Amino acid sequence: MELNSAIPIWSQLRDEFSRHITNGSWPPGSKIPSVRDLAQMVGANPNTVQRALAELEREGLAFSERTSGRFVTDDEEKISLSRQGVFKSLTDQFTLAMKKAGATLPQTLELIKQQWNEGESHD
Known part of the structure; x- marks a missing residue:
């Protein structure tokens, strides 16, 4: 870490x-x-x-x-709520960084899809 x-x-x-x-x-x-x-x-x-x-x-x-x-x-509900909080925090950080970099929503979504699919091929 x-x-x-x-x-x-x-x-x-x-x-x-x-x-x-x-x-x-x-x-x-x-x-x-x-x-x-x-x-x-x-x-x-x-x-x-x-x-x-x-x-x-x-x-x-x-x-x-x-x-x-x-x-x-x-x-399990507490764990699920915590998990959603983690997801929200990560999404907030990523979204802010992409906006600052000048990315549009369609560009961002396409990049996410590409990365997601690449990750599946390595699993």
Whole structure:
């Protein structure tokens, strides 16, 4: 994971961990790796990882069990809403960049179709 110095690390980690939940790599009800393990994986301070995970809990995407660790929520609706938020954020960023570059909507849609189809041929 590459970190952006302009955005707080805990926020970037929260977004990354949220992506694991919304894309299914951390399935509903699954155990989330420990703070120590995540800190080693991402090369961050454990306190920073702890803050990111606490935010996931606040958002309802994760919960703690006192002696067992943290788990992904079983609430599929919460996960779906989070997934839609991720999609919206990515779409907003992409749309703004394309508009700034001077692309029209038809050009943008055609490029998306091409990229989408190219991605399918590599799967």
